[in-house]
Amino acid sequence: MIKASAPRGAWWAEARAMLLLAWPMALTNLSQMALLATDSAYLGHVSTEALAAVTLSSTVFWTMLAPGFGLSLATAALLAQERGGRIGHVRGMRRTHRAGVWGAVLAAVPGMVVMWNGGTVLRALGQDPALADAAQDFMRCVLWGIPFFGLYLNLRGFMAAMERPGPPLVIGLLAVPLNALIGWVLVFGNLGAPAMGVRGAGIAGAVADAFMFLALAVFVMRDRRLRRYRLFxxxxxxxPSRLGRVVALGLPIAAQMLLEIGLFSAVGLFMGAFGAHAVAAHAIALQIASTTFAVPLGLAQAATARVGLAIGAGRAREARRAGWTAIALSAVFMGPMAALMLLAPGALASIFLDPAAPGAAETAALAATLLLFAGLFQLSDGMQVVGAGALRGLQDTRVPMLIAAAGYWALGLTAALGLAFPAGLGPPGIWAGLVVGLAGVAGAMTWRWSRLSGRLPGRSPGQDGLTGAPAAAPIPG
Structure with missing residues (x-):
């Protein structure tokens, strides 16, 4: 529980420090969401089928990205604890980043192979052959950005541990107009280029991912205070030993992400049973919910860094304060977002559709209905991701993985399928199941954080879990 005896000024100071770290990370996440939003907006003006194809592609894309994403989050947690410990942190951080690079590259290969054969995968899952073929065209272009995105995430984790989130933000923001420009040229065939449709959107995304990594790598190598780490x-x-640490911590994170991404991917695939309009409406509602989710995701990443820095320095009270502050800030943001979705779902849905496009009215009406359910799970979605981020700062990843399995699949997906098919509610029933699942996960993650943070032992500064006692060992389970 939050200690009432903690000085009020300490909580305000932590809130300020958390926001200074989190808001650039949240905006960086929003910039990455803007890349997909741009593709969706462009293709929504091409046809409903094109939008549905890129939606199906995105479910496969994010599923294949999860292993690399999990390893990068583990790398970020280790980097934060090493910097907090101070002793030998320069060499230790370099070794951990190097292990993260190997992990990102190795994790990218299987996903790229699956995406190259994405059309076959989607047809095997019962998707419309025409949509599956269009989705494969997109995936075969965008997949080349996967390793670059993983490497960018590793560098962003390093910058979070250094408490310098500004450069990744600037680079992420620059990637948005770059992606928009390339997409505008290649999707619609402007400036003399051939109109490539979904292929053009995939090429634009891959180029944007490569740009983000290369630009941030150049910055780190040239910055006076960062180049001494010699990350490359x-x-x-x-x-092998450091890669083993990253993998041991990162695989449960990757599994947790696969469970969450897999839930939304499965939902997207089940939407295919209700036709292209349902898939497109799901894409619109999911895009809006993902945009708001970028802010608590930034708070989660900041919580991992702030909790990890405090644990590495042996300051258990500061670690507890950091985690609870991030959870509270998430609730403060997601409350108004929930109200917006509940009060103006139609206006939000109309942003993504050309009213003159075939089927636009039907798609917009269904998307507005789904947004009502998105509004209901906003608070839960924010609390569960921040709780998981704070737990990663404690290097606690296995139990959160089990929580995700039970909440997302045993509870959420079961409810979604039961409401959608036997109960006859259709697409709204699927999203009602998401509300149930996310609420369960949020409650369990918050309970887990309360239990572990309340039992944290103090440690001497310098014992960062890698140069002293193992960080995960003292955490009572």
Missing amino acids: GRIWRLD
Whole structure:
């Protein structure tokens, strides 16, 4: 529980520090969401079928991205604890980043193979062959950005541990107009280029991912305070022990992400049973919910860094304060977002559709209905991701993975399928199941954080879990 005896000024100071770290990370997340939003907006003006195809592609894309994403989040947690410990942190952070690079590259290969054959995968899952073929065209272009995106996430985790989120934000913001420009040229065939439709959107996304990594890598290598870490020094050298630490911590995170992404991916696939309009409406509602989700995701990433820095320095009270502050800030933001979705769902849905396009009215009406359910799970969605981020700062990842399995699949998906098919509610029933699942996960994650943070032992500064006692060992389970 939150200690009432903590000085009020300490809580305000933590809130300020958390926001200074979180808001650039949240805006960086929003910039990444803007890349997909741009593709959706462009293709929504091409045809409903094009929008549905890129939606199906996105479910596969994010599923294949989860292993690399999980390893990068583990790398970020380790980097924060190493910097908090101070002793030997320069060499330790370099070794951990190098392990993260190896992990990102190795994790990207299977996903790229699956995406190259994405059309076959989607047809095997019962999707319309024409939509599956169009989705494969998109995936075969965008997949080349996967390794670059993983490498960018590793560097962003390093910058979070250094408490310098500004450069990744600037680079992420620059990627948005770059993606928009390339997409405008290639999707619609402007400036003399051939109109490539979904292929053009995929190429634009891959180029944007490569740009983000290369630009941030150049910045880190040239910055006076960061280049001493020599993050890319002897990058070819494999460090099995450090890679093992990253994998041991990162695989449960990746599994947790796969469970969450898999839930929404499965939902998207089940939407295919109700036709292209249902898939497009689901895409619109999910895009809007994902946009608001970027803010608590930024708070979660900041919580991982702030909790990890405090644990590495042996300051358990500050670690507890950091986690509870992030959870409270998430609720403060997601409350108004829930109200917006509940009060103006139709206006939000209309942003993504050309009223003159075939089927636009039907798609907009269904999207507005789904947004009502998105409004209901906003608070839960924010609390569960921030709770998981704070737990990662404690290097607690296995139990959150089990919570995700039970909440997303045993509870959420079961409710979604039961309401959609036997109960006859259709697409709204699927989203009602999401409300149930996310509420369960949010409650369990918050309980887990309360239990572990309340039992944290103090440690001496310098014991960062890698140079001293293992960080995960003292955490009571």
